[in-house]
Amino acid sequence: MSQNERFEFSERLKLLPPYLFVEVDRMKQKAVEEGVDIINLGVGDPDIPTPGPVREVMVRALENPVNHQYPMGKGKKSYRDQIADFFKMRFDVSLDPGKEIHPLIGSKEGIAHFPLAFINPGDKVLVPEPAYPVYNSAVRFAGGVPVYFSLTEDNGFLPDVDSLAESGFDGAGMMFINYPNNPTGASCSTDFFRKLIEAALEHKVIIAHDAAYSEMYYADPPPSILQVPGAMETAVEFHSLSKTFSMTGWRSGWACGSAELVSGLAGIKDNIDSGVFGAVQDASEYALSKYEELTAPLRKTYNRRLTLMSDGLRRLGWKLGEISATFYIWARPPGNTGSAEAVKRLISEAGVVCTPGSGFGPSGEGYLRFALTRDESRINEALDRIGRISWQ
Numbered sequence: 001m002s003q004n005e006r007f008e009f010s011e012r013l014k015l016l017p018p019y020l021f022v023e024v025d026r027m028k029q030k031a032v033e034e035g036v037d038i039i040n041l042g043v044g045d046p047d048i049p050t051p052g053p054v055r056e057v058m059v060r061a062l063e064n065p066v067n068h069q070y071p072m073g074k075g076k077k078s079y080r081d082q083i084a085d086f087f088k089m090r091f092d093v094s095l096d097p098g099k100e101i102h103p104l105i106g107s108k109e110g111i112a113h114f115p116l117a118f119i120n121p122g123d124k125v126l127v128p129e130p131a132y133p134v135y136n137s138a139v140r141f142a143g144g145v146p147v148y149f150s151l152t153e154d155n156g157f158l159p160d161v162d163s164l165a166e167s168g169f170d171g172a173g174m175m176f177i178n179y180p181n182n183p184t185g186a187s188c189s190t191d192f193f194r195k196l197i198e199a200a201l202e203h204k205v206i207i208a209h210d211a212a213y214s215e216m217y218y219a220d221p222p223p224s225i226l227q228v229p230g231a232m233e234t235a236v237e238f239h240s241l242s243k244t245f246s247m248t249g250w251r252s253g254w255a256c257g258s259a260e261l262v263s264g265l266a267g268i269k270d271n272i273d274s275g276v277f278g279a280v281q282d283a284s285e286y287a288l289s290k291y292e293e294l295t296a297p298l299r300k301t302y303n304r305r306l307t308l309m310s311d312g313l314r315r316l317g318w319k320l321g322e323i324s325a326t327f328y329i330w331a332r333p334p335g336n337t338g339s340a341e342a343v344k345r346l347i348s349e350a351g352v353v354c355t356p357g358s359g360f361g362p363s364g365e366g367y368l369r370f371a372l373t374r375d376e377s378r379i380n381e382a383l384d385r386i387g388r389i390s391w392q
């Protein structure tokens, strides 16, 4: 954080690295001012509007005076019941809507607040890198100490559970994981979750699993960590309607899992916010009740974009693995070009904005993340322009 002139930022705010997208945004802004036609594949925010039927439910919900008051705490029973039905249908896991589910103002909010419930100053928390930056800030805000573990191609972007168990999780009391993974696009198996939960139970470690992309898949549906034995004792999982239903602006998600962990998070939230807007709960409830018909077309669209972009980049000599989930492409440009240099050249020579892998953590150096948030004609245009860059 840069320093203010009049008031000094708190130590916890000063501890945070510069916000990931600020520098890229500055370069993008400059290009826009110069009249460049920018194709923005930077931020992971869908270009596809929220499905019409969900918007219609929202419009009607606005007319219900009950929704004009504080929603408070864990919100409407009907919404939590619907989350439980969805969870049973999708993962074959039964959740108690009274104790094991808590609606969130977007999963980011829940993730950011969760360590406040269980981490004391100086406590260690395992945090992946490269990763969504909120795990790191959440740990810092709680006064915890992030202990980073690297996600690399060699390990399939998964932590090595055996060595974690051997080291007693490096003395950490909590660990963040995220599958399907942003930024790498990697997925994990139920076996990985099983092994991790066994080790976490043995070492008394809380597993906080960010499942924000669980419904953006193009092969086998990704598992929930709550499917494996023992997870309900030591894990919490964060879900989001943002990408699943193209609802990023609505701020809707939920935490579920161990009743103890969910109640800790609720205890923090009760002192910070007053719940999810009732009309958003109604619309979210409706969206989940129409899961298959609303999400299948979105998956189809992203799958087409993913194939188009990944085939195109490979043809141009970029290196990338198979991606079967999320709407991100994690790729290395030709010629061993560094992340920052490659982003700069893509903006200045092609008008294509993406995110430098190094911004997600040191192991992201050399990679770029493309978010497939533009239609196929724009992706084709982006590929044409990227193809004209000489990387030697």
Ligand SMILES: Cc1ncc(COP(=O)(O)O)c(C=O)c1O
Binding pocket: 044, 105, 106, 107, 108, 109, 132, 178, 182, 210, 212, 239, 240, 241, 242, 248, 251, 252, 253
């Ligand atoms: C990995 C990951 N987790 C959580 C979130 C937050 O999503 P939400 O909109 O539910 O707050 C994002 C958003 O980009 C994300 O990439």
